[in-house]
Amino acid sequence: MIKIENLNFSYSKQRILFKDISMQLSNGHIYGLLGKNGAGKSTLLKNLAGLVYAQSGKIDVFGFDPAKRQPAMLQQICFIPEEFHLPAIKIDSYVKANAAFYPHFDHQYFADLLKEFDIPVGQKLIDMSYGQKKKVIIAFGLATNAKLVIMDEPTNGLDIPSKAQFRKIMASALTEDKCIIISTHQVRDLDNLIDTVIMLDENKIALKATVEEVTEKLCFKRVKELDETVIYAEPSLAGYNAVMANYHQEDSKLDMELLFNAVLTEKNKLKPIFN
Amino acid sequence: MNNTFNLHRFTLLLKRQWLEFGKIFLITLLVATGVIVAFYGLTLLPLEELGYVSRRLGFREPLFFIFGFLFISIIASSYFAHLGQKSKAIIDLLIPASTFEKFLAGFFFTSILSVLAFILIFIITDWAFIAYIKSYFKTGNVKELADVEMFFNKNDINSFAPLYLAPFTVTSVFLLGSAYFNRFHYIKTAICVMLFSGAWTYIVMNSVEAILSNKTPINRYSHGKDTMEWVLFAIIALFTLVVFSITYVRLKEKEV
Incomplete structure (x- = not known):
C-alpha cells in the first residue's frame, strides 16, 4: 500500500508542481499516470522512489519513508527511468553485479523475458540500441520481483511489435502483491493494460478512477x-x-x-x- | 535487516562499483604509470655517469608529491561525478544499499585503494629503474645511489605527523566536490580549494602577526614532537572528518 498525504512539491518558488496532493495506491493494480508535459508525472514517480524530497507532506511506501532510501525499501522498488545509462558490460555481468541486491530475483524469469523480447544475450549493453537496452532494463526490473514497479515512459524507444510484447508482459507480471505505476504521454500504449487512470493537471490530481x-x-x-x-x-x-x-x-x-x-x-x- | 550497514551488502556493492568505477580507476592508474615511467626515462636515460644519475634523482620528491596529489584528487573527483547525470544517478541511488555503504565504498576506492595503488606503482617503477641503473654501473659505487627505501627514509613521514592525514584530506575534499557539483567537478573543487586556502592563509598569517608580534620566542630549539605539531594534526583530522561528514550528508540528500 502506498499513501500520499498533502504532498507539496516545487523545484523553485516560481515552479510549484504539487499542491496538497493526497491519494492511495493499492497492490494488485496497474495505474496509468497521465498528464501534459511538465505536469509532474516523472516528479511524482521520483517522490515515490525517494529520488527527490517534497517540501511538505507525507509519503508512505509499504511502511517506509522513501526519502530515507533504506535498503529494505529499495529492494521492493523497481524503477524504470526514461533516461538511463547502462555500463559497457555483457548482460551476464550486469546481472551478476546487480541481481544479488534483490533477494527475490528470478533468473529464469529474466531469461524468459529476454527471450520474449528477442534480446541477444551475448552482446555488450553499450552496443545495443536504445530500445534493446530499455527491454533489458524492463526485464531486469520485473525479474527483481519488486512489489512496486515504477515505469516512466516505458514504451519510448520501443518499436511497434515490442510495444505489444510490453503490454502482454506487463499484464502477466501483475500479481496480487504488486503495484505497477506507468507514466506516459503516449496514452494509446496503455490501452487494455491499466486498470486505474491517474491524471495530473494544474498541481493537482485531476482524475483518479478505475x-x-x-x-x-x-x-x-x-x-x-x-x-x-x-x-x-x-x-x-x-x-x-x-x-x-x-x-x-x-x-x-x-x-x-x-x-x-x-x-x-x-x-x-x-x-x-x-x- | 540492518538498514545502515551489512557486510554482505557492502561486499556486493564493492564488486558492483568495481565494474563501473574500476575501468576509470585502472585507466587512470595506467596513465599514471606511463607518466612516472616517462619521467624516470626522460630524466635518467641515456645513462652517462653514476654521480650525474645520482644527482638527477632529486626529481623524485616533486614527482611523488605533486603527481601523487594529482592522481588521488582526480580519482576522488570522479567517484561520485556520475550522480550529476540523471541517467546514471537514478539507477545508482536506487541500488538497495544504504547511503552509508555507498559512502564507505567511495572512501575505500578513493582514500585507500587509490593511495595504495599510487605508492605501489611509484615503488615498482623506482625499484625497476634503480635496479637497471645498478646493473648498468656494475663497477661503480652504486651504494651512493638512493633506492626507494632510502627515498622514503629521507622523506620520513614520522618527522611531521600531519602528513599521515594528507591523502585523506585531499581525497575528502575532492570526493565532496564530486558529490556536490553536477558538472566540472575537478575544476570547481580546485577553485574552491584555492579560494579557501587563500582565505585561510590570510587569516592565519594576520592572526599570528597580531598574536606574536613583539613577543620573545621560547623553546626555539626544540626538536621533539612539540605541541603545535599535534594541534595541527588534530585540526587537520577534524577538518577531514567534517568534510567526509558533509560528503555523506550531501550523498544522503542527493536529488535527481
Missing part, C-alpha cells in the same frame, strides 16, 4: 450531432468522437486519449460526475 468507474460514469461513442449531453467531443470523419455522461448505463470502450483531453478542457463538467 477504468470500470470511468466507463460506468462516462460513455465514449461516435455521434453525428452534438447535444447538451456531450461533455467533450472531437471531430472525426463520421461526425464526432464524444464523451458523454453515461445516464443509460451503456457499455462503451474507454478512449484514453479522448478522456485525457476531456479532463484537461472540461474539468468543471467532469468534477461533479467523479465526486
Whole structure:
C-alpha cells in the first residue's frame, strides 16, 4: 500500500508542481499516470522512489519513508527511468553485479523475458540500441520481483511489435502483491493494460478512477450531432468522437486519449460526475 | 535487516562499483604509470655517469608529491561525478544499499585503494629503474645511489605527523566536490580549494602577526614532537572528518 498525504512539491518558488496532493495506491493494480508535459508525472514517480524530497507532506511506501532510501525499501522498488545509462558490460555481468541486491530475483524469469523480447544475450549493453537496452532494463526490473514497479515512459524507444510484447508482459507480471505505476504521454500504449487512470493537471490530481468507474460514469461513442449531453467531443470523419455522461448505463470502450483531453478542457463538467 | 550497514551488502556493492568505477580507476592508474615511467626515462636515460644519475634523482620528491596529489584528487573527483547525470544517478541511488555503504565504498576506492595503488606503482617503477641503473654501473659505487627505501627514509613521514592525514584530506575534499557539483567537478573543487586556502592563509598569517608580534620566542630549539605539531594534526583530522561528514550528508540528500 502506498499513501500520499498533502504532498507539496516545487523545484523553485516560481515552479510549484504539487499542491496538497493526497491519494492511495493499492497492490494488485496497474495505474496509468497521465498528464501534459511538465505536469509532474516523472516528479511524482521520483517522490515515490525517494529520488527527490517534497517540501511538505507525507509519503508512505509499504511502511517506509522513501526519502530515507533504506535498503529494505529499495529492494521492493523497481524503477524504470526514461533516461538511463547502462555500463559497457555483457548482460551476464550486469546481472551478476546487480541481481544479488534483490533477494527475490528470478533468473529464469529474466531469461524468459529476454527471450520474449528477442534480446541477444551475448552482446555488450553499450552496443545495443536504445530500445534493446530499455527491454533489458524492463526485464531486469520485473525479474527483481519488486512489489512496486515504477515505469516512466516505458514504451519510448520501443518499436511497434515490442510495444505489444510490453503490454502482454506487463499484464502477466501483475500479481496480487504488486503495484505497477506507468507514466506516459503516449496514452494509446496503455490501452487494455491499466486498470486505474491517474491524471495530473494544474498541481493537482485531476482524475483518479478505475477504468470500470470511468466507463460506468462516462460513455465514449461516435455521434453525428452534438447535444447538451456531450461533455467533450472531437471531430472525426463520421461526425464526432464524444464523451458523454453515461445516464443509460451503456457499455462503451474507454478512449484514453479522448478522456485525457476531456479532463484537461472540461474539468468543471467532469468534477461533479467523479465526486 | 540492518538498514545502515551489512557486510554482505557492502561486499556486493564493492564488486558492483568495481565494474563501473574500476575501468576509470585502472585507466587512470595506467596513465599514471606511463607518466612516472616517462619521467624516470626522460630524466635518467641515456645513462652517462653514476654521480650525474645520482644527482638527477632529486626529481623524485616533486614527482611523488605533486603527481601523487594529482592522481588521488582526480580519482576522488570522479567517484561520485556520475550522480550529476540523471541517467546514471537514478539507477545508482536506487541500488538497495544504504547511503552509508555507498559512502564507505567511495572512501575505500578513493582514500585507500587509490593511495595504495599510487605508492605501489611509484615503488615498482623506482625499484625497476634503480635496479637497471645498478646493473648498468656494475663497477661503480652504486651504494651512493638512493633506492626507494632510502627515498622514503629521507622523506620520513614520522618527522611531521600531519602528513599521515594528507591523502585523506585531499581525497575528502575532492570526493565532496564530486558529490556536490553536477558538472566540472575537478575544476570547481580546485577553485574552491584555492579560494579557501587563500582565505585561510590570510587569516592565519594576520592572526599570528597580531598574536606574536613583539613577543620573545621560547623553546626555539626544540626538536621533539612539540605541541603545535599535534594541534595541527588534530585540526587537520577534524577538518577531514567534517568534510567526509558533509560528503555523506550531501550523498544522503542527493536529488535527481
